[in-house]
Amino acid sequence: MSLNIKNPHNYLTIFEKTSKYTSFHSIINLLTSSKYKSILTTDAPVHTETLRQFWFNAEIESEDNNTVTITSKVRKSVVRISPSTISTTFALDNLGGKTNFDKRELHTEFTERGYDAQLKEVTMYKPNFPPPMKFLFHSLLTCFSAKTTAFNEIPLNIKYLGYAILKKSDYNLSQALFSDLLTNVKM
Numbered sequence: 001m002s003l004n005i006k007n008p009h010n011y012l013t014i015f016e017k018t019s020k021y022t023s024f025h026s027i028i029n030l031l032t033s034s035k036y037k038s039i040l041t042t043d044a045p046v047h048t049e050t051l052r053q054f055w056f057n058a059e060i061e062s063e064d065n066n067t068v069t070i071t072s073k074v075r076k077s078v079v080r081i082s083p084s085t086i087s088t089t090f091a092l093d094n095l096g097g098k099t100n101f102d103k104r105e106l107h108t109e110f111t112e113r114g115y116d117a118q119l120k121e122v123t124m125y126k127p128n129f130p131p132p133m134k135f136l137f138h139s140l141l142t143c144f145s146a147k148t149t150a151f152n153e154i155p156l157n158i159k160y161l162g163y164a165i166l167k168k169s170d171y172n173l174s175q176a177l178f179s180d181l182l183t184n185v186k187m
Helices: 019-033 037-041 048-057 083-089 103-112 131-144 156-167 173-182
Strands: 059-063 066-074 077-081
Touching (some): 019 037, 019 131, 037 131, 077 083, 083 173, 156 173
Antiparallel strands (some): 059 066, 066 077
């Protein structure tokens, strides 16, 4: 039985500097020097059949009323996903990182980076950034977003990740990704 790859889940970020797009080089440098580079560039094919099987059988394991693991059986193998397995698999070493950042710090950083709109609301939009920052957030949205918002909206966890990359701060991306996965488990 051949496994069919599920599209559009198999995108990789390719960091290629060209002489035509030099304005993006600083963002490419930021991303390639970031601790999150491995998860942006790892080829992790998602196969339709095993994906369906995983979510059909998925269960939540909790300790002290905290969800710690998603466990499932796929082709007679037990698969466990936790923030720790995400961090280890992608060599992120980020479990001690922040799970959020101060709103004023975010607003200051993004305004200094050219965000051209009011930051009264939680939602930010890609078109309000200059091209290099649009590229940063487009890359992050393509690779990490649970696609629960409109394409030009930047969800809070992606704002946190963008901020962490820009400031070279530690963000617990593993926990954020795990929380997104939890929304797929049928209770």
